[in-house]
Amino acid sequence: MNKSRFNPDTVQLPRRTTVASMMLGLLVGTVTTFSSVYADDTEVFFGQLDPDMNVFPNVLFVLDTSGSMNSGDSGYSGTRLERMKSALNTILDNSSNVNVGLMRFNGYYGGGAVLYPVTGIDQPICPNNDCGSISLSAQVSQDNDDMEQYVSSGQMTPGGTRLSLGEDDDDNPQLTSFRFQNLDIPSGVTITSATLEFTAEATRTGSADLVLSGQDVGDAPTIGTTDHYLTGQPRTTAVVNWQPDDWYIGNTYESPDVSAIVQEVTDRADWCGGQSMAFIVEGTGTRAAYTYNKSPSRAPILRITYDSDSIPEDKGCTSKAALAQIGSSSDDAYEKVNNGKIIPNSNELKLPQTSNKTSRRIVTRLRFQGLSVPPGATIESASIEFEVDEQRDGALQILIEAENVDSAPELVANNYWISNRPVVSSPVLWNIADSDDWPVNTKVSTPDIASHVQTIVNRSGWETNNDIAFVLRHTGSNNNRRVFDSYDGEQPAAAKLRVTYRTKLGASGGAQANFKTAREDMKKVVSELSATGGTPIVAAYYEAVQYMLGGPVDYGTKRGYYTHQYHRVSHPASYTGGSVSVDSRCTAANPESSYCKNEQINGTATYISPLADSCQTNHLVFLSDGVPTSNTAISRVKELIDETSCSPDSGNEACGRELASWLEQTDHNENISRKQNINTYTIGFNINSSFLADLATAGGGSYYDAASSEELVAVFQNILGDVLAVDTSFVAPGATVNQFNRLTHRNDIYFALFKPDQRPGWAGNLKRYHVGANSSGNVVIQDKNGKPAVDAKTGFFNETAKSWWTAGIDGSAVEAGGAASNISLAGPGGSGSRRVFTWMGTSIPSGGVDLTAAAQKLHEDNIAIDIDALGLGGGLTLANIERRNELLQWTRGIDLKDEDLDGSISDARTHMGDPMHAQPAILNYADGGSTKTTIFVATNEGLLHAVEHENGTELYAYMPK
Structure with a gap:
């Protein structure tokens, strides 16, 4: 740039x-x-920069976690919170070239707290992979991942609304199982703690003697529905006895430590991080827990902590996913077959020809920068994903070949340069049928190209974050085409390369693997979101501004006005100064434990502003499902924006509009070039909110309505697309x-x-x-x-x-x-x-x-x-x-x-x-x-x-x- x-x-x-x-x-x-052409005289100021500079737009999501987010809505599956989580996970999985942060509401009078500071989404979070103690949690995530079996008849109970641990209400002995998917635990690590957490679906008291064991398999399959399925499953030698206290409906209860069971499974030769683990409970007495089918947000949870520094040299198997996206105008260029001329900057990606004529055939080159796959990795799957720009039909065939170099260079605009690139032999054939007339905005993936990616990763000069390119060309006799979005046409929809791979973190090549990235960390934060309390929109807005501008930590110093266990203090990486006081029994593995509710930041803590570079743009994205229910920030906002009055000057909406306008119109960092203002986008989640619309209008952003997960994903994508647009260039x-x-x-x-x-x-x-x-x-x-x-x-x-x-x-x-x-x-x-x-x-x-x-x-x-x-x-x-x-x-x-x-x-x-x-x-x-x-x-x-x-x-x- x-x-x-x-x-x-x-x-x-x-x-x-x-x-x-x-x-x-x-x-x-x-x-x-x-x-x-006067390219040297052109100055273009984009909302993002060269990926090598790691300067991308800043986007802070401020999430409504009020109690109403636990509500369901007619015509939509799951609660609002569950739909929001699903949409956020999709966005986190599919975004690149952006810095993302997360905030949540902290209940009545409580403003909000920074859950995760604005960070490059693919940024490694452990320098030199020195992550120390790592905590993770996983929740049952589909219907057939928690189920009972009657011991006497062997009958399985798919789709149930209650998990009866031990015996049912009629004293019938039961085997009960629950399965947790995608556990990011490398093989061979030392498990330091592990517990199971249940939410009581009904009050059950009296003595109970339960025995917990694990399925002794490397990757637990979905629970089967044939009779006696659980009886036939192999069990771990490690077992844990549990005499639970009385359970009362709606409360959560933890099992004793089950780390011995988890350790036995993760020490298996066929265990690899990213696989699934299942547990079985049997015994006498009864306790009733929620199933996924009854309430996904109250389904069983597995919480684990392990020592990441304990990986033996021959261990540490883990499965990872890597995402790279076209990041510049020259990275999805094409070459005309008839004269060899190179064409970058195309507003559409047309494959394998620009029109339905033989003379318009082209050779296209797609270059993906910074592929985070380490040397020595085993590629499990790989594909290029496109988004349809125009609906087209007609059969056609495309050959896909990887460029056979250590790291794909930038485009050289010499005639026939693309077609003369060295490529991997045995191209992958992409057969597109006449019936594949995909509608606009459909996401389409190529056949698996793992063998080609494997060839490049196996090269002696390959290193993590090298660049990889593919050449796509016409084959066969058809003269049809498909039209996809290009980088210049719609940046967020530009082609993506998705790769899944296995590596051993203890091996020499594994040292280059990113143990954890911000993307993975933020998905963990999203999975742990709980909804409770009120909707303090203006106060949460004020705290978001304090963070963006590097002001004092205010509402984020404690877990809400009423110090609730489900609220949060601001993330330690979001501020400097101050010190945290918390009960020693509050652990990273379970941040919502009742022991955590009195957590507090003492002393003078100051936020670290993410406004760092003149070419970045800055954006707040508010999502709420209701009107504001409290406002304790009126005087704070007036002092911040240097105003003596607001319109209205009191009430739950007071000073919100003025704050949005001030953010958009003010240069918030005069020490760096360009106006450093902050735009506000708002989303009414299953509510048409004039107040949220006003905030967006005053804040220079846009207001959206959404109800389903799919609609929310589309809104998030639109917003992330907008942040790449720039006000002016000349x-x-x-x-x-x-x-x-x-x-x-x-x-x-x-x-x-x-x-x-x-x-x-x-x-x-x-x-x-x-x-x-x-x-x-x-x-x-x-x-x-x-x-x-x-x-x-x-x-x-x-x-x-x-x-x-x-x-x-x-x-x-x-x-x-x-x-x-x-x-x-x-x-x-x-x-x-x-x-x-x-x-x-x-x-x-x-x-x-x-x-x-x-x-x-x-x-x-x-x-x-x-x-x-x-x-x-x-x-x-x-x-x-x-x-x-x-x-x-x-x-x-x-x-x-x-x-x-x-x-x-x-x-x-x-x-x-x-x-x-x-x-x-x-x-x-x-x-x-x-x-x-x-x-x-x-x-x-x-x-x-x-x-x-x-x-x-x-x-x-x-x-x-």
Whole structure:
């Protein structure tokens, strides 16, 4: 990324010789010189950076954990809390190139606490894999993972609502089993503690003698439903006797330590981290526990602590998952088969050809940076995942080959470079059937490519976090294609490489494996979320701001106003200073134990702000299922934002809107360049909340409604997509040069602006400013009112600046004002329609061409622009005729999609495409004794715009054939 900024105190033309030659070309009438590329003069400020720099957008999720999140909703499975957990796990599993943090509510009057500081999602959390004592928990996660068997009849009881430990209420002896999946315990480690936790489904008292054992298998399967299934399961030699106390409905109860059972299973030769473990209970007496089917959030839990430093050299088998995603425009480039030309920056990923013609076949290269697979790993599975951008049908075949190098290099744009890359032999064939006409946004995976990934990982030069690339090319006789999202089209939906592998952490290669990452840690935090208490939205918002800005730890110093065991103090890595006091019986393995409720941070603790780099963007994401129920932060917020009143000035919503506005409008770190503001996004979970909507509006974000896990996943994905969009970028400016006297400059300057976005439709504009001296005599860029247009500290346009041709303040907003705002269907000078031209001929006559003739008009009435000219295959159908008319109407500026949301689809679309790589150029014409000036700018929507100098109206636009 180019981090240089335009210097407002020094005005000069970059690449003078290039600009001069361009203008000379214009003077002699060579209009086509506008297509020259000026990449070196382009400054693009994205919400994320080069992955090697580990500078990504900051996103802090603030989660409603009030008691109402335990509620269910008609038409949706599971409680709101369970649906939120499911959605968060999906997002954590699928996100990359982002820093994520987690907060939760701390009940009535309790504000909130930082559960996990904002951290790079793939960041290793143990330096040199020195993790020390590690705690984890797992909960029964599906119906057939907890079940009873009647001892006498052998009958199994799938789908039950109660686990009767020992005997049922009729004194019938039972075997009861529960299975825990994906236990991230490397083989051979020393288990230091392990307990089972149950929630009483009914009150049961009296004596009970229970015996706990484990299934003596390396990877416990889902519990079977055939009679006598549990009787036939092998048992561990280690057993634990348990005489439980009386159980009362709704309370939680822990078993004695079962670490001997866990140790016996994890010491097995066929145990590997990531596998499943099951337990069996039998005995006399009875205790009744919740099943997963009755309440997933109250299903049995296994809590384990182990010593990560105890792995023998030949042990430590663990299964891990690695995710890498396309991270730059050149990492999903393609090569044209017919001429070898390399094309990066495509808005779509078309495989294996750009249209259904043999001549349009391509070879595509996908490069994934930083694949966290250690040398010596055994690859269990691998695939490339795409997201569908256009629905297409027709059978086709694609060959997939890994680049056979230690670490895949960056793209080199030499002809035929991709097709000449060394590749692994025996390509993987991807057969796509005619019926595979996947709808838009469907996620599609290739066949397994584990053998190719294994070949690369086996290379002597492979190291963890090397880069890996794949070449995809056409095979067979079909000429069909599929269209997926690309990095430039929609960054969050760009191709992903998913790999699962096994490694031995005790072996030499295993030392390069990431023992734990922030992603895994955050998933553990999510799994432990419990819901209780009220909805202190403003107070939790205030605490989130304190964290983001590096303020004092306030509400996060204790577990809520009522010191509840299910609430939290802020994470120790989120602050500096202070000291924690807590009962020694409160352990990391069970942070919700009743022994933990009085945990407190004493002394002066100060949050560590994640606002660290000028190119980061910062975002808060609030999710709540209800209206605020308390507000103890009114005076705190007023002091923070330096206001004496709010509207309203009291009540549970007081000062929330003002806080959101202040966050969005204020530069919160003036020591680094660019405005360091914080945007707020909000989600109403099964509630339509005007207050949450107001917070998002004031905070410069967006408000969303969601109810199901799937809807919540989609919302999270939209938000993470939005954080990659940037407010403003510009290409090198063009300054007016008097062609009759090259030694003098006129005092106007033009900027071609564009706004990068995760979607393909980047907004652009052309704006005029003035070059003049300020009160100190320094030459600066000035707006129409003679005020500085550019912030001297950041190098970006001032929010209060007003460019020429603009009715009001347009500041740094790309779409506002400028030439784009003056586009009209009426055309310039009172003409009847906008003048948009093209040239449909094949050779230009020696006498030139009159573009104003009807044959050159870009209009649906011009029959020369037929269906074939627009590339619409399928013949002269009604659908194609309608599509042709829509394309031409949209191109000449009719707002067919109602982009301005005014309810009309026949008015003007006041929009210019992005002029990235296109420098504005100025042509002065002699007009008698005066001079007329026209500014030309080309955009990536294919139009060359000619703009009048004085009022910014478009004189005409031209699109090549």
